Amino acid sequence: MNVSKRPRVTAAAYVFMVLLATARLAPAHHSYAMFDRTKIVTVTGTVAKYDFRNPHMFLWLYVKNPATGKQDIYAVEGGSRNNLARQGWDRNTFEEGEKLTITLNPLKDGRTGGYFVKAVKADGKTITGDPAAGQGDGKIPGVSGAAQAEEEAAEKEKKQK
16 A cells, blocks of 8 residues: 655645735725725716726726827726626726716826716717726725724825825
8 A cells, every 4th residue: 555645735724825825916906095985086988998898997098188288198097897897887988088077086196087986978978987996985885984094094194204
């Protein structure tokens, strides 16, 4: 009988190691920390590109900069493909060249772009974003006031350093 001296690793041990290694990735991935959720910005422009894919929807919009007269590109991130599809979104929700007025939570670092809240098409049709992201009022759905206050305090402390 040939008995190996190497220890055997069970399937359960492999699963445990994978879960342990990836446990911190999921919360980090779904953070809204880069967006200023207390502010709302509305811009009007033309769709440059629209990607309806996982893990998130992306929309790029040409917006005329009033100071320079040139076109700025706004990079707008939205919810997951699955959540948006449940609301009726698909790969044809926006078309390149289409005029839109977008409401978003801006990026905290001041770059052009932000998190999608809603869009109004030229025909007046309103497309709403992922309800899990909130509506730009600074409140995060499903998060208690205390947890949100802790997050805001951490951000404030980070800025002061």
